[in-house]
Amino acid sequence: MLVCKNLSKTFYPGTANERRALCNVNLSLRRGEFVVIIGGNGSGKSTLLNVVSGAILSDAGRIYIDKQDVTFLAEHKRARLIGRVFQDPMLGTAASMTIEENLALANRRGKTRGLGSGVTRTERVQFREMLRPLELGLEDRLTARVGLLSGGQRQALTLLMASLRDPKVLLLDEHTAALDPKTAAKVQEISLQLVREHKLTTMMVTHNMGDALRFGDRLIMMQEGRIVFEAQGPEKQALTVPDLVEKFVAVGSEVIA
Amino acid sequence: MTDIITGAVALGLVWAIVTIGVWITYRILDFPDLTIEGTIVAGAATSAILMTHGVSPLLCLLASFGVGALCGLITGILHTQLKIPALLAGILTGIGLYSINIRIMGNTSNLSLLGTRTLIDRFANLRGIKAILGLGIFENVVNKQNLAAIILVGVVVVMVIALCTWFLRTSYGCSVRATGSNPDMARAQGINIDAAKIVGLMLSNALVGLGGSLLTQYQSYSDVQMGIGSIVIGLASLIIGEVLFGKSSTLRSLIAVAFGAILYRAIIALVIQAGMRATDLRLFTAITVAIALFSPTAIQQVKLLRGRVKRRGDAGL
Numbered sequence: 001m002l003v004c005k006n007l008s009k010t011f012y013p014g015t016a017n018e019r020r021a022l023c024n025v026n027l028s029l030r031r032g033e034f035v036v037i038i039g040g041n042g043s044g045k046s047t048l049l050n051v052v053s054g055a056i057l058s059d060a061g062r063i064y065i066d067k068q069d070v071t072f073l074a075e076h077k078r079a080r081l082i083g084r085v086f087q088d089p090m091l092g093t094a095a096s097m098t099i100e101e102n103l104a105l106a107n108r109r110g111k112t113r114g115l116g117s118g119v120t121r122t123e124r125v126q127f128r129e130m131l132r133p134l135e136l137g138l139e140d141r142l143t144a145r146v147g148l149l150s151g152g153q154r155q156a157l158t159l160l161m162a163s164l165r166d167p168k169v170l171l172l173d174e175h176t177a178a179l180d181p182k183t184a185a186k187v188q189e190i191s192l193q194l195v196r197e198h199k200l201t202t203m204m205v206t207h208n209m210g211d212a213l214r215f216g217d218r219l220i221m222m223q224e225g226r227i228v229f230e231a232q233g234p235e236k237q238a239l240t241v242p243d244l245v246e247k248f249v250a251v252g253s254e255v256i257a
Numbered sequence: 258m259t260d261i262i263t264g265a266v267a268l269g270l271v272w273a274i275v276t277i278g279v280w281i282t283y284r285i286l287d288f289p290d291l292t293i294e295g296t297i298v299a300g301a302a303t304s305a306i307l308m309t310h311g312v313s314p315l316l317c318l319l320a321s322f323g324v325g326a327l328c329g330l331i332t333g334i335l336h337t338q339l340k341i342p343a344l345l346a347g348i349l350t351g352i353g354l355y356s357i358n359i360r361i362m363g364n365t366s367n368l369s370l371l372g373t374r375t376l377i378d379r380f381a382n383l384r385g386i387k388a389i390l391g392l393g394i395f396e397n398v399v400n401k402q403n404l405a406a407i408i409l410v411g412v413v414v415v416m417v418i419a420l421c422t423w424f425l426r427t428s429y430g431c432s433v434r435a436t437g438s439n440p441d442m443a444r445a446q447g448i449n450i451d452a453a454k455i456v457g458l459m460l461s462n463a464l465v466g467l468g469g470s471l472l473t474q475y476q477s478y479s480d481v482q483m484g485i486g487s488i489v490i491g492l493a494s495l496i497i498g499e500v501l502f503g504k505s506s507t508l509r510s511l512i513a514v515a516f517g518a519i520l521y522r523a524i525i526a527l528v529i530q531a532g533m534r535a536t537d538l539r540l541f542t543a544i545t546v547a548i549a550l551f552s553p554t555a556i557q558q559v560k561l562l563r564g565r566v567k568r569r570g571d572a573g574l
Contacts, residue, residue: 079447
């Protein structure tokens with residue numbers, strides 16, 4: 001479903017601040033596969049997600065989504081294939097617009113946006129049904145401005161928006177890191193629910209080792225722009241937090257667990 | 258006195274259209290657009306020159322609308338394609354327009370429409386309107402022209418508000434709003450934010466061009482200097498409107514902003530009447546805008562302090 005071939009990216013090349021964020025990264029995800037990416041700060045995890053989403057153009061390498069070469073496809077055009085949730089809950093939604101307007105924006109991903117109604121009646125019914133299982137009471141507040149919601153509610157809404165058009169790839173970039181533990185757990189639960197329900201091919205970056213072990217079919221550890229460790233299936237299931245810490249130390253990364 | 262009031266309301270309604278244009282860039286797109294200082298003149302100049310050549314004043318409105326959209330397009334391209342910062346892009350277009358506006362008017366810096374029948378003249382002479390203007394309740398109004406302008410421009414303002422409310426609720430309108438509210442999110446949802454910004458700027462400037470056309474038809478002249486300070490007048494009207502009449506929804510904001518423009522003109526008319534020098538108006542406007550911009554913060558501070566005092570009282574301290 002997603003193939004990354006020899007991806008490389010260097011920031012500020014030729015200056016004192018030169019930083020190799022991606023170094024010949026090869027990665028391929030099967031349809032419906034859920035990959036968790038961990039690694040220290042500056043290890044290249046977020047850069048990888050940004051290159052896949054098109055926010056950053058790689059220096060070298062190719063990206064294929066569902067066999068289509070999207071390497072040079074503009075970010076907003078690629079958006080119809082990709083659902084994204086950012087770390088900052090403020091980034092994923094438009095605060096001055098209502099819940100239903102935000103959902104409708106996402107519902108038109110990859111479609112032409114014309115002069116028809118911004119939110120249709122059928123959409124309203126559909127959104128209410130989709131919001132109910134989240135158990136956040138949002139289904140009764142469709143016309144409330146998103147700016148009035150809490151960080152957790154906004155992040156849950158962003159997740160729903162990201163999965164709305166059944167994206168080929170779902171990118172979760174530390175999407176629970178800015179939330180308190182209880183809310184984070186709830187948002188994680190919603191993520192899992194949506195990923196399973198829509199059988200989404202997912203890449204999730206996290207700093208939470210517990211989450212990294214609990215979720216996903218495959219675990220990838222990055223360090224200095226390279227994939228340094230990979231585990232899947234029974235091997236991944238057998239991993240423990242101390243194992244991961246050991247791996248981190250082995251690759252020379254600082255651990256703050 | 259009634260003439261001063263009707264004059265202020267008529268002029269305020271004309272400025273309401275300009276202010277709605279400012280509102281679209283400033284509030285919806287989050288784009289401080291200074292193009293409008295040139296656009297308002299471009300709209301005025303286009304209508305003035307066409308009218309002296311005998312073109313129907315109604316067509317002139319459309320022409321000015323189109324010329325305004327073009328001005329917005331230029332700023333939009335400067336900003337989105339050449340990556341020039343928003344403020345500078347607007348200033349550049351605005352400055353360039355100064356020369357163009359003089360050319361539009363036939364290489365002069367002002368153009369009089371005396372002797373040309375403007376839209377307002379024609380409207381005032383319609384049989385039905387004449388009958389309305391002759392009604393007993395209007396007998397105190399000496400200047401019937403102002404009254405005709407209020408009715409005519411009032412209708413245009415209602416149409417503009419309806420157009421904007423409709424557009425901003427459409428699918429494309431929503432993507433323009435999302436672009437202004439959160440460009441990162443808009444891009445992630447597959448919105449071409451460059452295109453959305455350009456469309457927003459074009460609509461805004463088209464309305465300013467329309468305002469310029471009505472202004473020139475109301476004043477019966479066009480002058481290359483008439484745009485100076487228009488952004489500040491627009492902002493003053495916008496903020497006065499929002500503070501006094503609220504901004505809970507798109508429609509409410511638009512109506513508030515239109516009333517703000519009328520109120521601003523009324524205030525100006527009153528201070529002039531009270532003896533303020535015309536040359537001091539700019540200073541007065543600048544101070545008004547500063548106070549108006551500060552007022553939401555001030556109101557919040559007062560509420561906060563009041564809340565504290567009240568709670569302390571409850572606790573029996």
